[in-house]
Amino acid sequence: MRIIIVGAGAVGSHLAEQLSKEHHDVTVIEEDKDRMQRLQDALDILVMQGNGASPKVLQRAGIETCDLMMALTNQDEINIVAALTACKSKVPFKIARVSNMDYYLLDNWLSEDNLGVDLLVNPEFECALQIGNLLAVPGASDVAEFGSGQGMLIGLSIQDGAPCVGETLSDMMLRYDRQYFLAGAVSRRQRTIIPTGRTRLEAGDQVFFFCQRGSLDDIYEFCGLKRRMVRRVMILGGSKVAVYLCKILEKKGIRATLIENDEERAEELAEKLDQTLVIQGEPTNVEMWDLEGIEEADAFLALTRDDEENLLSGLIARSKRVPIVIALLEKLEYVPLVNQVGVNTAVSSRLAIVDKILKYVRRGHILSVATLKGNEAEVMEFRVTSGCKLTNTPLKDLKTPPEVLFALIEREGSIFVPTGHTQILESDRVVVVAGPTSKRHVEELFA
Structure with a gap:
């Protein structure tokens, strides 16, 4: 496929690398000379x-003959104009990154039926959804749904003294019902x-x-963790x-206290967020x-626009024994520091849209x-179509590379962990x- 990417920021560069590996x-079009180089x-x-x-620039890049155009700069207006130019050039598929809430809420205005944009991606909204999913599985570094929502992927840390430490996975699975969950990576x-x-x-x-959604308690026990529901967050x-997340939490009935330094912004948010307590003050005070009840919080979310401030406040929150600490980090080089300072997980609004675009x-x-953090x-997830090479053969007899694992199968509305005797x-x-x-070998198997 011929693909044009407008913007070589974190999202554009990551996708360019991934898609070029997939041949x-x-x-890529980039205005900044240093970033381009x-x-x-x-x-x-x-x-x-x-x-x-x-x-003119898009024409030089081959817009007339490309199959897919992604406009992924951090400027909504450039992305929209580039996408509309692609529409006029009859590019089959167009993706635009849009962060401004006014543009994003006008999804229908920019849609395929109106102005012809096939997919709008909002990094901040996708990031808020990701945080909401993480809070639903407390302590997890990653959460994703598969199948019709019955199957889940969750990332958890093995604690000192956990029953699984030092044991082989085959021995541990004898203690649990293997059909309900599997350690996949x-x-x-x-x-x-x-x-x-x-x-x-x-x-x-x-x-x-x-795993199946109903097996979370067993997995927490396996890892030496206790599952605690999130009811209050700071x-x-x-x-x-933060604004998108507060709206999500309000719908779930989770109490949120939001601290914003700028007085005008705090007043604006207090008007927008009906069920969130908005306080104007220095975030690292x-x-x-303590006055707002940090000791009662089930989760602490550092979502300022400053990565360093988010890391520092996450470290302080951990010292206050808040069970779950999540930090927003846009500088990817900071992500490896997360575990060192005791933060449970980092999220990035830029990378939150990568999986959505790759899926498309x-x-x-x-x-x-x-994609798995730090992995x-x-x-x-594949749908098995007619003529697939893998059907009607036990999994143990398939010739697949050692680093390929069949993790879940959904069949006729039921989801299960396959064994070596399972046939697709x-x-x-x-x-x-x-x-x-x-990765490419697996895609070819299901083609």
Whole structure:
């Protein structure tokens, strides 16, 4: 597929790297000369300097013959103009990144039926949804749904003294009902492991489980954790992510206290958020946290526009023994620091839209895609179509690379963890974990 990406920021660069690895013909347009040069040095793709909203620049990039155009700069107006130019050039598929709430709420105005944009992505809204999912599974670093919502992926840390420490996975699964959950990937000291039955888990491992929704209590016990529902949260910063999240929490009946430094912004948010307590004050004023009941909070969310402030406040919240601490980090180089300072997980509004875009690009027999934080493995969900090479053969007899794991199958409305004797059938929805060198091989198997 011929793809043009407008914008070489975190989102555009990440997608350019991923899609070029998948052998798509990728061209990137970037106005900033230094950013353009960095991407050109890093990837074997065509990178052009220019304004992505300019029809002349888009024509030089090959807009007339491309299959997909993504406008992913941090300026909504450039993205919209680029997408509309792509519409006029009859590009089959157009994606635009839009952060302004006014534009985003006018989804129908920009839609395929009106102005022709196929997919609008809002980084802040997607990030807020991600945080909402994390709060529904307290302590998790990753949460994703598969199938019709019955199947889940959750990432949890193995605690000191957990019953699974030092045991092989095959022995541990004898104590639990294997059909309900499976350890599908492990992050250990910055290494990715696709586990087998002989794999022994260690304290500090980050394990990614695939499970039925009803098996969460068993998984928490397995990891040495206690499951505690989130009923009250404290939020620092009145960012767009925070506003979207407060609206989500209000619908769920979760009490939120939001602290915003700017007086005018605090007044604006107090009018917008009916059931959220909005307080004007310095976000890192710990005395204010105490006055507002930090010790009663089930979760602390550092969502200011300043990464350093989010890390620091997360560290302080951890010292206050808040069970769940989540920090918004846009500088990806800070993400490895998260575990060192005691923050449970980091979220990024920029990367929150990557999975959504990849799912759209790979649409067809691929139903969804999830990337795992701190892990090079990728999770893909497929619908098995007629002629698939994998059907009617026991999984143990399939010739697949060792870093491929069949994690979940949904069949006729029921979801289960397969065994080596399971056979894949036409119309099944199958969730697969693939290591970094096996992703394309897995896609070919299901083609």
